[in-house]
Amino acid sequence: MNETAICPRFEKAVGMLSKRWVSLIVFQLLNGPSRFCALEDSLPNISGRLLSERLKELEQEGIVRREVYPEMPVRIEYSLTDKGRALAPILAEIGTWSSNWL
Amino acid sequence: MNETAICPRFEKAVGMLSKRWVSLIVFQLLNGPSRFCALEDSLPNISGRLLSERLKELEQEGIVRREVYPEMPVRIEYSLTDKGRALAPILAEIGTWSSNWL
């Protein structure tokens, strides 16, 4: 096709990170495991509908882990896998850029 | 509100980079200035409509520069500003992550 074609893995990564809320959800989970409603509160304008959808997608990608603690009442915690924590340098670079240029 | 509120500049940066095509357009322009149709060809599934829209938005953000060369025929080139080139480390980290984890 053309000489400057983009690597499909890079393209996939960009596709994932370009989905709305994904970066911010990962950013919050870098602080440690979190419950659904805590994430909802820390991302002020996300709807429960999308938070639920995104967490499910991120779980399928192996970036987020969902754990159910059968306490009374039940507690469900979301946390990052190794693959998810490995996204930290990307978010750190976004932080650097934003403080230098925005 | 809550202790884990997100920095608004960081949030803005994430918002920009989360818009579809933005990262890939910047990635292509890191190779050097490019014309509209060359960008269109290097991003196989983008429509002219959105490429035009995104370039206009990126120009307004000061990330992309549009230059008209009044040759015969006229040539219009898009390139990155310093602010745009400063995004390179973010894209490099995405590349690293994607080759390690995808």
Next chain:
DNA sequence: GTAACCTAATTACTTTATGTAAGTAAGTTT
């Protein structure tokens, strides 16, 4: 014990974003 409350969703509906395809304007080549 029942009314109100909490968490983690799901469903129905509206609005916005994106995709597709055709059209336009200025100019070039055949």
Next chain:
DNA sequence: AAACTTACTTACATAAAGTAATTAGGTTAC
């Protein structure tokens, strides 16, 4: 002058995201 090229724009269809109400477990307050 008919066909082609570049850099768009416009009109319309489809997909994604936002909003709000509802549900299913269970808890606490009275």
